[in-house]
Amino acid sequence: MALLLRGGRVVDPAVGLDEIADIIIRDGVIVEIGPDLTIPKGITIECAEKIVVPGLVDIHTHLREPGFEYKEDIASGTRAAAHGGFTAVCAMPNTSPICDEGSAVRFIVERAAAHGKVRVYPIGTITVASKGAALAEMGDMVAEGAIAFSDDGSGVQDTGMMRLAMDYAKQFGTTILSHCEDESLAGKGVVNEGVVSTRLGLVGWPSAAEEIHVARDIALCELTGCRLHLAHLSTAGSVAMVRSAKERGLPVTCEVTPHHLFLDEDALTPEYNTSLKMNPPLRTAADKEALIAGLIDGTVDAIATDHAPHAVHEKALEFELAPFGSTGLETALSLAMTHLVSRDDFSMSDLVRVMAHGPRSCLGLPTMRLEAGSVADITVIDPEARVEINAPFFESKSSNSAFMGTTLLGKASEVLVGGQFALRNGKVVD
Amino acid sequence: MLSTRHIIDVQDMTVDDINLILDTAESFKEVNERRIKKLPTLRGRTVVNLFLEPSTRTRTSFEIAAKRLSADGINFTASASATVKGESLADTAATLSAMACDLVVIRHKYAGAPRILTQQMDAHIVNGGDGMHQHPTQALLDLFTMREKLGKLEGLRVGIVGDIAHSRVAGSLIPALRMVGATPVVIGPPTLMPARPEVLGAEFVPSLDEALPGLDVAYLLRVQMERAEGMPFPSVREYSRLFGMNSQRVAMLPNHAIVMHPGPMNRGVEISAEVADSERSLVLHQVNSGVAVRMAVMYLLLGGEASGASA
Numbered sequence: 056m057a058l059l060l061r062g063g064r065v066v067d068p069a070v071g072l073d074e075i076a077d078i079i080i081r082d083g084v085i086v087e088i089g090p091d092l093t094i095p096k097g098i099t100i101e102c103a104e105k106i107v108v109p110g111l112v113d114i115h116t117h118l119r120e121p122g123f124e125y126k127e128d129i130a131s132g133t134r135a136a137a138h139g140g141f142t143a144v145c146a147m148p149n150t151s152p153i154c155d156e157g158s159a160v161r162f163i164v165e166r167a168a169a170h171g172k173v174r175v176y177p178i179g180t181i182t183v184a185s186k187g188a189a190l191a192e193m194g195d196m197v198a199e200g201a202i203a204f205s206d207d208g209s210g211v212q213d214t215g216m217m218r219l220a221m222d223y224a225k226q227f228g229t230t231i232l233s234h235c236e237d238e239s240l241a242g243k244g245v246v247n248e249g250v251v252s253t254r255l256g257l258v259g260w261p262s263a264a265e266e267i268h269v270a271r272d273i274a275l276c277e278l279t280g281c282r283l284h285l286a287h288l289s290t291a292g293s294v295a296m297v298r299s300a301k302e303r304g305l306p307v308t309c310e311v312t313p314h315h316l317f318l319d320e321d322a323l324t325p326e327y328n329t330s331l332k333m334n335p336p337l338r339t340a341a342d343k344e345a346l347i348a349g350l351i352d353g354t355v356d357a358i359a360t361d362h363a364p365h366a367v368h369e370k371a372l373e374f375e376l377a378p379f380g381s382t383g384l385e386t387a388l389s390l391a392m393t394h395l396v397s398r399d400d401f402s403m404s405d406l407v408r409v410m411a412h413g414p415r416s417c418l419g420l421p422t423m424r425l426e427a428g429s430v431a432d433i434t435v436i437d438p439e440a441r442v443e444i445n446a447p448f449f450e451s452k453s454s455n456s457a458f459m460g461t462t463l464l465g466k467a468s469e470v471l472v473g474g475q476f477a478l479r480n481g482k483v484v485d
Numbered sequence: 486m487l488s489t490r491h492i493i494d495v496q497d498m499t500v501d502d503i504n505l506i507l508d509t510a511e512s513f514k515e516v517n518e519r520r521i522k523k524l525p526t527l528r529g530r531t532v533v534n535l536f537l538e539p540s541t542r543t544r545t546s547f548e549i550a551a552k553r554l555s556a557d558g559i560n561f562t563a564s565a566s567a568t569v570k571g572e573s574l575a576d577t578a579a580t581l582s583a584m585a586c587d588l589v590v591i592r593h594k595y596a597g598a599p600r601i602l603t604q605q606m607d608a609h610i611v612n613g614g615d616g617m618h619q620h621p622t623q624a625l626l627d628l629f630t631m632r633e634k635l636g637k638l639e640g641l642r643v644g645i646v647g648d649i650a651h652s653r654v655a656g657s658l659i660p661a662l663r664m665v666g667a668t669p670v671v672i673g674p675p676t677l678m679p680a681r682p683e684v685l686g687a688e689f690v691p692s693l694d695e696a697l698p699g700l701d702v703a704y705l706l707r708v709q710m711e712r713a714e715g716m717p718f719p720s721v722r723e724y725s726r727l728f729g730m731n732s733q734r735v736a737m738l739p740n741h742a743i744v745m746h747p748g749p750m751n752r753g754v755e756i757s758a759e760v761a762d763s764e765r766s767l768v769l770h771q772v773n774s775g776v777a778v779r780m781a782v783m784y785l786l787l788g789g790e791a792s793g794a795s796a
Contacts, residue, residue, distance in 0.1 A: 253679040256596040256618030256656050261680075325494055327597030371575050373595035375616065 057081045057094040058474060063102025063435060067109055067425035068404040069412055078107065080431040083474030087427055100469060102435055108407045109423045110142025110432030110472070112414040113384060115207075115286060115310060115359035118144070118175070120166065122151025127364040127452050129163070132384070133172040135362070135451035137477035137484075139385040140467030142432040143174035144362075145418060148185070149208045155180040157195035164200045172477045172484075173470070174432070176202045176420060181220045181231060187211050190223060197227045203418045205232035207286060208334075212238055214271060221281035230282040230308075230418050235268035235293070236335065245375055247336045251320040255327070257374065260336050262290040269293045273300045276307055284417050285309040287361050289335040291345030298354040308417040310359035311346045313390045314381050314457045319343045322457075329370045329377035330455050333363070350409055351400055357413040360387045364453030381457040385449055388434075389442045390458065392465025396438075435469035440481070442466050450483055487785050491610040493599045495621045495661045503665060507629050509781035510774070516553065517777055527556035530787050533581055535561045535602075536592040536613065537574075542748055543613050543623075546772070547590045550779035556588075556787075574601050582606030588787055591615070609786040617651050623747055624657035626778040628665060630771050631702055634743055639666035644696050645687070646728055647706035647755055648677040654706060654747045659685040672696050673706075673728055676717035693728050697737040704745045705730050705755045721754055731757040735765055743767050 060078040065088065067073075077092035078085060113136065119127035127135075129146075136144045146163055148154035154163065160177045167175035179196035183189045185206040193204060204224060210233065211217040217233075224231050241264035246252050248259025269285060273296060276283040288294060288309050300307045314333060319340045323331055331337060349355040363380025370377050391410065395401045411434075415422060423432050442463045446454045470478035477484055487502050495503075516522055532551040536544045544560065551558035561581070572580075574593070578601060581589060588609045591599050596616035603610050614620040632638050643662055649655045649671045662669040663686040671678065671687040682689045690696045697703065708724060710716075718724050730744060738744075744756070744766045752758045760766055 248680045250681050250684050253681045253684045256616055256653060258617075259680050325496075325597070325600065327600055368573065371601075372573060373593070373601065374597045375595040 057097030059092060059094045059097065059099040060102050060107055060433070060435065061099055063105045063107035065107045065425055066403045066407055068407055069109070069424045070426050072425055073404060078425070078433070080471070080474045083431055085425065085427055085429050085431050088425060100435070104437070104439065105468060106403060106436040106438055107425070108434050108436065109411040109425055110470070111140050111388060111410045111434050112143045112420065113141050113360050113362065113387070114145040114357060114414045114418055116144040116146055116362045116384065117149065117364065117380070118146045119150060119364060121162065125452070126366055129166045129175065130170040131450065131452045132362070132364070133167070133170070133175060134483045135382070135384040135449065137172040137470045138450040138467070140388040140434045140436065140470060140478070141173055141384060142434060142470055142472045142477070143176060143420070144384070145176045145178050145202065147205060147207045148178050148180045153180060153184050154178070155183055155185070155191040157192060157199040160196045160199040160201045173472050176418070178203045178205050178232065180204065181206045181211055182216065185209055187213055187216055190220060193224055193227060193229070197229060201229070202420065203230045203232055203284070205234065205286065207232065207234045209238070210234035210236045210268060214275070217272065218275050218279060221275055221279040221283070225279065225281045228419065230284045232284045232286050233268060233272045234286050235265045235272065235288070237264045237267045240264035240267065245332060245336065246323060247320045247338050249320070249339065251323050255323060255325065262292060262338065262342070265290055265335055266292040266296065269296050273305065273307060276300070276305050280306070282306045283308070287312050287315065287335060287359065288346070288355070289315045289338045289342060291342045294345050294349040294354055298349065301354065308356040310357040310417065311350065311355050312359060312361045313383055313387045316343065316346050316350070316358070317390050317394050318457060327374040329372065329374055330381055330457050330459060332374060332377055332379055333361070333381055333457070334379035350395070351405070355409070356417050358387060358391060358409050359414065360384050364451050365455045366453060370455045380455070382449070382451050382453055382455055385451060386444060386456060386458050386463070388436065389463035389466050392436065392438060393463045396465070431471050431474040433471040434467055436465060437468040438465045440464070440466040440468065490786070491599070491603055492621050492782055492786070493603070493610060493612040494619050495624055495657045495664070500664050503625065503628065503661065506625055506778065506781045506785060507632060509785060510629055510777040513780040513784070514774070514777040517773070522553050523555060524553065525555050526784055526788055527551070527554040530556045530587045531585070532556045532558045532588045532590065532783065533561055533586045534558065534590045535577070535581070538592050538594045538614070540592050540614070542772070543592060546775045547613060547779050550776050550783060553776070554780055554783055556783065574598055575605050578602045578605035582608065588783060611782060611786070614653050616653065617656065618653055619657045620653040621657045622775070622779055622782060623654050624661040625782070626771055626775040627658055627704070627745060627747070628661060629774045629778050630745065630767055631743070633774070634767060634770070635701060635741065641667040641701040642670060642699055643667055643702040643704055644670045644672050644690070644700040645704045645706065646672045646693060646730070648709055649673060649682060649706070650677050650679045651709055652706050656685070658704070659687045670696060670700070674718050674724070693734065694737065697734055698739065700738060701742050702745060703730060703738060703742065707747065707749065708751055708754050725754055729755055729757065730760050732759050735760055735763070745771060748772065
């Protein structure tokens with residue numbers, strides 16, 4: 056079957072494209088891009104006033120299945136992904152049972168094949184049960200489809216174990232993801248240590264607890280030569296260390312989340328809004344500016360959502376008892392359109408770099424370009440769509456969004472995964 | 486009339502609110518000296534003491550205050566509460582709301598818990614201490630005691646000594662002192678200071694001995710040995726040597742200066758027995774003022790309504 060995307064602004068810096076063009080897709084593959092194309096029969100999607108980009112990828116998603124299906128499952132999480140404009144997500148392993156061996160990876164691959172609206176790439180744990188004591192069966196997991204390894208949620212505390220994992224992972228060419236948190240410093244911290252911890256009487260989680268692990272893991276990257284990806288960086292100091300590591304040519308990449316880019320600790324008031332409780336915590340306005348600067352100058356490779364759905368009753372607790380995390384899949388693109396693409400120093404090509412190409416290259420996922428022969432994983436964005444962030448808006452089972460109640464400008468209208476609609480006219484295709 | 490429906494955070498109050506509470510407490514203090522210590526003011530009103538963290542002193546003080554105003558006081562304590570069965574605070578609040586309580590005093594282990602009650606019920610909420618955040622009635626009774634003994638609040642230099650980081654007493658007292666024109670100074674080892682004491686409005690002075698000659702009030706906080714994980718100082722002996730109030734240190738204070746402590750005291754740690762029992766120590770005055778101040782808070786939150794009860 057043929058598909059024509061007609062008259063959109065086609066943007067892909069990987070092939071030097073930013074112009075009005077038509078795209079013909081046949082059998083899930085892009086066959087032609089150019090002006091005034093026609094197809095004898097098939098579906099034509101009018102893309103005038105819209106922006107056509109390579110499919111967005113979220114490399115940090117908590118799909119919660121198996122084990123926490125009341126928060127999210129592979130079906131609802133990938134619906135949320137499609138709704139937010141993503142053609143693929145990488146599933147974090149902190150499920151129950153935890154994804155630390157091949158059969159657990161296979162379960163996710165099979166469930167995603169049956170119920171997923173978008174592609175799902177499983178991430179396995181670095182250590183058994185993410186306990187940091189023994190290496191998980193990485194080879195077994197790679198054989199079943201794992202694309203990277205992470206002990207997300209806690210981070211590997213023992214430096215020797217982290218070194219061992221990075222040395223071992225090299226043979227598979229996979230990336231080790233680091234959740235940077237020195238637990239002896241972060242302790243029971245729930246907000247940034249400083250103004251907000253003092254003001255609200257909450258235990259602080261200092262920037263240094265992240266930065267010590269960033270420094271440590273960059274040193275281990277240099278020692279082992281293993282590809283290292285630093286997850287959800289939140290501080291100016293972390294970004295500076297990554298910038299310096301990249302200048303030295305180390306295989307280090309990093310991501311930042313929308314909530315760390317567009318919110319800071321000043322959002323936390325005596326209302327104790329638990330949707331603003333995340334790990335790492337919201338930092339200062341200066342940290343936020345440093346993250347944006349890193350995104351602009353290329354130090355930061357990717358925006359990743361850290362989509363962390365939680366049920367209403369779990370978040371409706373005392374701040375110190377509520378779980379960490381905000382949902383993110385359905386707001387990330389709209390936030391980036393509203394707050395980044397609107398800037399003079401951030402272009403649509405930059406957005407493609409940090410939400411489509413950057414995420415893929417961080418984890419070595421298959422590349423995708425807007426050119427003939429490429430698989431048709433494509434996102435179409437309506438830059439003028441107004442989005443009200445409220446509970447009914449979400450396809451996710453959960454609505455614990457740090458951005459609840461805001462109005463944003465710009466939203467995905469179509470998502471094509473291998474040439475098939477996952478989202479059409481802004482609605483998830485059933 | 487108070488400008489606020491709840492007493493949760495001193496920063497929600499105005500200076501006029503604080504003065505009104507202190508002035509009202511003065512008249513209740515007189516009631517507490519009578520043989521028959523009871524007024525009919527809050528007859529028929531229900532006050533719940535929702536104490537989800539162990540407390541004897543504060544709970545008793547609120548309980549006596551409610552009884553002296555003829556309110557029906559109910560104690561809902563942690564050991565007897567549904568929370569140990571796993572009920573959420575929001576559900577407990579909804580349950581109490583369904584029982585039509587007029588005022589709830591909440592003491593809770595976690596910061597911000599009183600806000601959860603305001604979201605679930607129409608009753609007036611009084612914060613009896615939330616985590617490491619605030620304990621506003623303690624700050625009010627401390628202001629009351631200072632004003633009574635020193636004749637004014639404006640211009641006083643108050644040294645708060647000890648574990649500021651974990652202290653909800655300091656969390657309320659520091660901003661309250663700022664509001665009434667006094668100068669709070671925090672004194673203690675850096676390991677017991679919050680990350681940014683200046684955010685609360687306090688100047689940090691590391692040496693007690695250097696601070697003493699300039700103080701009108703030496704306010705000693707309890708060393709919360711049960712709270713800190715891993716002692717944030719080498720030993721109790723060393724703490725006492727550097728920051729304990731003893732007779733030698735009292736002698737370094739100006740003659741008019743007073744010594745205060747929110748209780749319960751660790752005798753021999755932050756305060757020597759000799760000082761605790763001396764005339765300079767106002768510990769029991771504070772306790773006595775506490776009842777009057779809590780009566781004032783309940784009266785002002787509920788009494789105004791009672792007079793227009795048909796509305």
